[in-house]
Amino acid sequence: MKYITIIDLARRLNLSKSTVSRALAGDGNVSKETQDRVRELAQQLGYTRNDMAVNLRQKQTKSIGIIIPEIVTPFFMHVVSEVQRELNGRHGYRVLLAQSNENSDIELANLRMMEEFRVDGILLSVCSSRNNIPEYLRLKEKGMALVFFDRIVPQFSASKIEINEYAKSVLLVEHLIEQGRKKIVHIAGPEYIYNSTERLRGYKKALAKNGIAYDPTYVIPCDLAAEAAAAKITYLLDNNIDFDAVFCFTETQALGVKKLLSKQKIAIPDQVAIACMSGTTLSTLVHPTLTSVEQPVDQIASAAIQLLLEKIENPTAEDRTIVVDAQIKIRESSAVD
Amino acid sequence: MKYITIIDLARRLNLSKSTVSRALAGDGNVSKETQDRVRELAQQLGYTRNDMAVNLRQKQTKSIGIIIPEIVTPFFMHVVSEVQRELNGRHGYRVLLAQSNENSDIELANLRMMEEFRVDGILLSVCSSRNNIPEYLRLKEKGMALVFFDRIVPQFSASKIEINEYAKSVLLVEHLIEQGRKKIVHIAGPEYIYNSTERLRGYKKALAKNGIAYDPTYVIPCDLAAEAAAAKITYLLDNNIDFDAVFCFTETQALGVKKLLSKQKIAIPDQVAIACMSGTTLSTLVHPTLTSVEQPVDQIASAAIQLLLEKIENPTAEDRTIVVDAQIKIRESSAVD
């Protein structure tokens, strides 16, 4: 594939390549007339700038990396897609994506890969808030623009987009309480995910606010799989521990719980309500009894871009945290919705 | 961020940069001893090659683009993720992703963007099998490596990964028939998506094979939204058209249908069974009555990579089509599953 270069243009116009370059860049130091001539020919010949050459010269790659824990949750993909759109279009950045499959080792490999690709910055949502801290530190000290989002690392100082999981959680649990639920089980996320500890905090707060005693029996840490959540519920049933609601960390867990309760002929939501937070189309379509919360994807994306570009432009800029206070919209679907 | 270059290495070792380059490349024309010295220092100083320089020199970008119609269906993301992993790892390619949001104009913009980024090849799953054909042609004639997958364009000659929708469809419909269903509605996809016409063909074939008369009333073209599918079913109900099964084009449609039937107090699957093809975790967890089919994601990904690299290496290579005959696994969930 033969591409037109500024040299081609220069030759045809009897100009030096510098002038052509300037004309194309809209430098100002070039006569209106030549500028027009150059641009017209460029247009006509279908010239497009060779970014590799520019980047080599400029010592940047004009590309950024996004690393997310997994790709099945539509939330992440929505953010990625939005960031991509914005960064491709307005800023001319290439966006490289990698997913870690909830595995810190893969995450590490992904970080290394991005570094090898010499991306100008990395948007990161972590698998675990402890496993790769030394690597985050190394990158940061090396001057890599590194911005965390959603799954952040609380004890690591960096720019972050934090989602107010605590507030969301309080709201959701209070919503259950308002419906008369008092024995609310919390299928929590693993403690190495910060979001999960925040949600737990919200859960406790909601109980306290409403004068319901906190019972540790009702809080069950659990990994992210549907089966794991189902197993926890089975345990409760087997031990005759009574409950009237289940608040899950993830949608997947909620699905697992729902499946199990159905199998046990336990009426949803008459006997037990199920809740989780999520912003997916699927879940609201699907869960007869699911209360959900919407994530402000666009806000998150644009905040992430802002902080990232800030760091890219000025690597020594101060770290900033933007807390996205979700437009919390409780959306209760009826049993047949 | 200061990076070590071969010149740095050369200086410290009193060698020319050519020799260093050769040593690093494992050229062979360099003494074992210098080779070792170079490599050791490189290792020690954390040298990594600057791909931009290489690519500029080599006149390629070592990057490919993937354009998919949407990102919500996990199937696409699984393929993307797999291609990414493989291409990043083994082949050192960067992978750029873009989604067209089921809109041919956006798809066109995405194609243009990939071209501007000078990707070495494009993996494409189209929105419509007619709207952008002139653009596909232009790219192909320009020498761009272009490989279609899943959502292909039958009348356009190019390398493709085709999924045997016909066979899958026959199987699924026959499965319904075996259960005693005779009045099977087909909520079809729009005719500008090839896969949808293939599935329709399969539907007809299954009926014919089993001696069931084909009734056009039962075939309802429908766009991809859940609401659209629900509306079609409403129409059938309002007009007292009797049916005992619904075979949908997409999972989303199936969800819409399910929702509507529930609302109308129609028992699933006792009165009406719902089926669609899909390979998502969600759907099997979620649909009490859904029969699904698994997509061989890895096969698709590796076939796509193979054809793409083939075209990149030799742009004049003949077009090839690989038909992926899904490992068709009917997975029937019980009502409480």
Add this chain to the structure above:
DNA sequence: TTGAAAGCGCTAACAG
């Protein structure tokens, strides 16, 4: 086995 030199396409001093 090694080095010197050219060049990929572009930008940015510097000079005129």
Add this chain to the structure above:
DNA sequence: CTGTTAGCGCTTTCAA
């Protein structure tokens, strides 16, 4: 306003 020159980091002849 325009041209000359140098150089980003690397590979690849061509000579030695």
